[in-house]
Amino acid sequence: MADQTALQAVLDRIDADFDASLERLFALLRIKSISADPAYAGECRTAAEHLARDLAGVGFDTQIRPTEGHPVVLGKTTGQGPRVLFYGHYDVQPVDPLDLWQRPPFDPALVTLPDGRDAIVARGAADDKGQAMTFIEACRAWKAATGSLPLQVTILIEGEEEVGSKHLGSFLAANRNDLAADVALVCDTNMWDAGTPAITTSLRGLVYEEVRVTASDRDLHSGLYGGAAQNPIRVLTRILGAIHDAQGRVTIPGFYDGVQELPDEVRRQWAALRFTPETFLKPVGLSQPAGEADRMLIEQVSSRPTCDINGIVGGYTGEGSKTVIPSQASAKISFRLVGAQDPEAIREAFRAFVRARLPADCTAEFLSHTNAPAIALDWTMPQLRTTQAALTAEWGREAVLIGSGASIPIVADFRRTLGLDTLLVGFGLDDDRVHSPNEKYDVTSFRKGTRSWARILAALAS
């Protein structure tokens, strides 16, 4: 349907309209849509309304659908050809520690990096506003240059990805008909490097737990009670400090159940990749892989499960000193899962691990934030090769198929609830500082990402 002439007109349009594309992204980045903090619920709503207006302007039939949390934006076109379901999220991570940002996080700007690359700097620049806008801008260019899209598109932009997409599973189940498609597309992953495009064919799962340990029923003076009163920070550090052994393995019983060894062929391929501490860790100030001692670095971050403590707090944390034995201490702990690891089983094993180590007078309360299995794509699906060819044409370098250490829980739901496989195509880079101060998105990622989607839409249409 979409011939080469039409595609070239679309690509030209993208280049000609690029300054306006940037300004539209900046407008979205100015909205403080932090989903984790209830204080920003109004800003999340504003982001949804902003996107709905923008999609309607492109020609989508658009709706803002409520959930029990932040709303979902839905846009549909009709017409001929296969139907794709594109997924992105308008919510962003919190911005603390704010004092480490070189500019206000919601005042986007173009900056030139030390190596000469131009980048868009703001919270959400990469994750996921910039990435989602590459797809929307590609659709806009198709409409502007040819009057229509080359296939049928449904766009779903949610507002709770950064808090575990907790209401999206039920939303999918309740809206199966509206979301019917032939394949799902997600733009929330990285390239292999700044010159090499990639399709992510596997993702780690995620179990995210919060635990609060309580001992006495009030804060105590450590001089009067110290030595006799149980200290919940001592209890919590003792338990969390026992999760890893000296070799970096997770000690929770059953944790590695369902983890598969790499096929020999993949292991050989990965060993040949130049994925080294020098290239991966040195840019963030580290030198030694800290994972399982007997695993390659690339295994540690993609094919092996992990446990990280993402936050901990208890007692007096202000300036100076306070001789307190606090009543409570709490921590946030997450597990990245691979293969057939069962999220439910791991959550329960973690809770049992904690409970078994609680001394007298201590109780533990748990809160579940996320519970998603790992996913892996069928490498024989036809759209995978088509998409790979489109990416290769845009970037002039063979697009690679990679596994990612990150988790996008919704991909498992697309399979389970909608029966859809998902093509994960993204233009992020390892130095984008996603979830960190000074998050950025390369201008090249944004421009060539938009052009890539224009090509992929054409490829999937034919």
Added chain:
Amino acid sequence: MADQTALQAVLDRIDADFDASLERLFALLRIKSISADPAYAGECRTAAEHLARDLAGVGFDTQIRPTEGHPVVLGKTTGQGPRVLFYGHYDVQPVDPLDLWQRPPFDPALVTLPDGRDAIVARGAADDKGQAMTFIEACRAWKAATGSLPLQVTILIEGEEEVGSKHLGSFLAANRNDLAADVALVCDTNMWDAGTPAITTSLRGLVYEEVRVTASDRDLHSGLYGGAAQNPIRVLTRILGAIHDAQGRVTIPGFYDGVQELPDEVRRQWAALRFTPETFLKPVGLSQPAGEADRMLIEQVSSRPTCDINGIVGGYTGEGSKTVIPSQASAKISFRLVGAQDPEAIREAFRAFVRARLPADCTAEFLSHTNAPAIALDWTMPQLRTTQAALTAEWGREAVLIGSGASIPIVADFRRTLGLDTLLVGFGLDDDRVHSPNEKYDVTSFRKGTRSWARILAALAS
């Protein structure tokens, strides 16, 4: 000098003037003199000026002396007889967590406790504004009833006790002549129980350290870096979780050097005291002593050294979840010392313990908040028996000599710098919630505490 008639007139005056005494204490409690937080430096200054005015009104020759931190209030009377140096502090602990207070912490009020006792509720009600005011009110009553004090009094009220009295050591050294006395008096300790007065003859020392562990040079995404990047919370919990062994003993090499075993006689006496988990721990929601498994509860809180983690923070601690590997994590750790334990040696042993457990790519920074040895009084000093008799007369029950688990670092400085022994007489109770939300001081403690000092001044004068 002070005959029984004069003393009775003073005691009557205290009772007659008690409502005004309470109002004067409330006025002091309304000043937010939190020494740990630089934002309250002005309030500390205000508290010093308030006390100086009040002491001048009683007839003291009064000065506010600057230090490198918060100022010291000094008041002196002249006349006949021995000279006592009274010490108290006008600074208070921070008030967090504020949401656990049933009333604003700096809006003092009288409340009736469930068992019928009346209490003054406010931050500092017991520690140490209420306690310090018992002495000042006793002096005021002596002046009002008899026109003079029965002996010579120097009052020193400092503003940095809650942050380790860090500038008071040098202040004592620089003002030896002004502070010359025969004995020091401190009102910052507890009674044995609500009916039994006590003199504290030993105090634990205190080493208070802060440690910050740094790994990567920025916060990282736990999906992309999890498994490969060192996590400082994991490192810190592993180190802190190793400080105690399964028997509750501190594992830092050399920690118990200088700790003496109890004399058999004292051990027998202590074993006979009814100091049980039921009486001491149950009121705060605990049931099992958490210290060294082979020690009596009373040893754990008074004659044995301890380690407590007073605060810990790292990563994301807000609502919801954030998949971050933080760059840093930090903790505040304190050690209570006994006998001849060397604070300097213990501080260095702790730092070496941490450094020896740091993996590659991690650094630790340390901050010292307090460094004070334990102290013990000579049981043969004559003022001890005189004071004991005065307390026994006021309360109608034999005053007991006890050891305290708390630390008042200045007492060691009085001995070292001024050559003074210190009588620690206080009217606090175990349920005063010092350093906690809803701190209180029994009205009976305040009234009979004031009367007790009136008697002690008479006893020490003769």
